[in-house]
Amino acid sequence: MPAATSNSANRWLHYGILVLLALAVANLLAWRSIEPDLWGHIQYGEDWIHAGAMPTTASHTYSTPDHPWVNHENLFELAVAVGQRTLGGLGLMVLKCAAGLWLLWLMIRSAAAHDVPMVVAAVAMLPVAAGLGEFWLMRPQLFSFLFCGVLLFSLDKAFRNWQSSWSVDWKWLILCVPVMVLWTNAHGGFAAGLCVLLAVLGLRGIEFVLHRRKITKHHDDSTTVPNLRTLLYLGCIGLASIAAIFVNPYGWELPYWMWMSLKQPRPEVSEWATIFEGGGVIVPFFTLCILSIVATVWTKQKRDWVQIVVLGLIAVQAIGHLRHLAFFAIAFGFWMPVHIHSLWQQIVKWRPSLGQSQETSPLATRLLIGEFLLVAGGLAGILGYTFANFGVDRSKYPVSAFEYMADEQLEGRLVVTFNWAQYALAALAPTTTVGFDGRYDTCYPQTVVDMNFDLLFGQDLSRRHRGPDSGPVDSNRVLEFGNPNLVLLDRIADPPAVQHLEQHPDWVPLYMDGLAGLWGRRTVYDDPSKSTYLPPERRHLSDVVPAGIAHWPGFPDRTGKHAFSPDVATAVAAQRQQANDVSIQLVKQSQAN
Structure with missing residues (x-):
């Protein structure tokens, strides 16, 4: 083989290897996308930009709103x-x-x-x-x-x-x-x-x-x-x-x-x-x-x-x-x-x-280049597929539960499983706050941390560290602290908590799918004399795991680059309340006629 042809083949091999390695490591770095706290991190930064000042106390929480952050x-x-x-x-x-x-x-x-x-x-x-x-x-x-x-x-x-x-x-x-x-x-x-x-x-x-x-x-x-x-x-x-x-x-x-x-x-x-x-x-x-x-x-x-x-x-x-x-x-x-x-x-x-590198014939060189292009195309395709399918997986996150909550105007004070809390506080703002989230002890005292994990883990202390001032394990304490009206749990990851809520006389299931379970306080949602009463026919109870990818960020009524804006969230909440008021008025008129 002429020296020029051999050098050209070596250059193709050299750069081909570099391209393949770059695509391989890019796939390794891209395969993990959303993590449970990302919503919260964006929301806190957006809140700071919107307010023009750094918050000094805990935000989006009802349990310790005055606690230093x-x-x-x-x-x-x-x-x-x-x-x-x-x-x-x-x-x-x-x-x-x-x-x-x-x-x-x-x-x-x-x-x-x-x-x-x-x-x-x-x-x-x-x-x-x-x-x-x-x-x-x-x-x-x-x-x-x-x-x-x-x-x-x-x-x-x-x-x-x-x-x-x-x-x-x-x-x-x-x-x-x-x-x-x-x-x-x-x-x-x-x-x-x-x-x-x-x-x-x-x-x-x-x-x-x-x-x-x-x-x-x-x-x-x-x-x-x-x-x-x-x-x-x-x-x-x-x-x-x-x-x-x-x-x-x-x-x-x-x-x-x-x-x-x-x-x-x-x-x-x-x-x-x-x-x-x-x-x-x-x-x-x-x-x-x-x-x-x-x-x-x-x-x-x-x-x-x-x-x-x-x-x-x-x-x-x-x-x-x-x-x-x-x-x-x-x-x-x-x-x-x-x-x-x-x-x-x-x-x-x-x-x-x-x-040692052996000389290759022109045909072998073309075949080698073709193989590199084929592998590179496959790796690029995998990378493109990863990005093209970016979104919120309904089988891992409570997208469907949040949509139900928005449709039924279920809001207030929410006890929510640890890994969904920062998603919840961003998706349901400003009308719903959470009791505890992934910020952990940056803005929550150890007693609040422990009462939430008491519900999630029950009597299992093998994965727990409890503070000396938290008293005995009590799964009911978090259900009363701050007077929450809603509880959202992962039915797959939180079996002790799910079992506790299923047997609890003060809480009634409002929404269930194969992933998420939402309970409401019985005195609020199961009393026909209350305006907040949710009749059984409007409750959704199923064991089917939701499927599909929701468009980022997976909020019920907000999407796009400004979905986290407090102004947008407030406006959407006002529109939802206005639509609900109109619906109530129509029902009253229908009953009067």
Whole structure:
């Protein structure tokens, strides 16, 4: 084959592999779309923009409306509110995927600076994307992962010449301070970022001191002793990074709240479980662990013991709390590709045939290109299908129940299962408030947290942590606290609560399908003498699970980019009330005639 033809085929192969890898990781980052708290995050940001001021007490709740709200996710919520206004829900999902690809591109750029071929670095991104995929949702953690990537990229740039000249590119290291400011205002994961940053700075300082002692011990006129000012500057950056977490609307109260909250067990939250309880996420975890160990042992590149120690510490954290797997994957993506490349070179030396490329005929080249296009088309089709089917799954979320509530003007104070609460408070605003939602102890005292979980879990304390002041388990307390008039439960996920409501004499079922169950207080909805009476023929009782995808955001009467606007919600509620008043008037006139 002529050399020009061979080079052309190699270029096709090179870029074809990169395209396939990009599509593969894009699918891993795009497959998870809506998560239960997204509605709430958009709503809180929209409320702030609408009011022109940050709320200081709990909103959309009847149980503790005056309780202080320490919101550690303000920046993210403002961002998604603006994103919803400008891009819509689908645009947010596309942006989420693009942000993940950008983060992986930062890792590839970092690897390229260490002379790692782009294809090798891109292949190393596959296990990274697999580790991120389960957690790559449009939620505040997304900003934690992005800021973590920027932080590690800055550290890599700052210490690029550290082991050769013991010099620091200070502009990149100083960048870590504003990163910590932004991170603190976006998500509580800043605590993990601060620990990583201080660990790197502290270990670099130890490394510097040991090297300086060694040089001083064998000092002669031809040797330059590293300047102690470097150690001082590292300490100053560390102190400035600590001070950065106090730059937030709450000052010292936010770090203090974080400290107290992190000491509290959270067995109710699945992401705080161990890696061994996380199901399929254990596969990418062990893949990353094995690759890290093997590459570190067999590499011919100089090992950076600071990176290895910090990577190991993050891996240990991931064992204890599976949500830290994403941080482990990010650190691997920045620090391990250079050793993965070296490992591959050792394998090629052992089996030289793996590193040889054979000439291909023009026909074989065309067939190879055709195969690449076929696979790329399939991966692009899957990605397009994921985005095309974006919406609210009726079989997972109570879209149909909310539509029924809107049609029947059922509103007021709602006790709702944990995973649906932030959807409920956004979809049913402003006429319905909830007793408890995913904001947890940022705006709810532990006693309120416990009384809600008493209903959901019953006497099962295996997945619970109860405060010492919450008293004995009592599933009835939440049904009386704040005088709620409606209860919405997941019939599949909340069997203890469903059984309790089915046997409760004070509550009557108003709506049932195979997913959701809605009960109303009997004195409100089952008394024919009350204007709120709902006759049996208007109640919907079924065991059929709703099917289909509702258009985002799955609100009964609102859609589009401004569906979360308080003005739009108020106007729709007024129209619904006006229509209801007209209907009542017509019924009265009919009865009079």
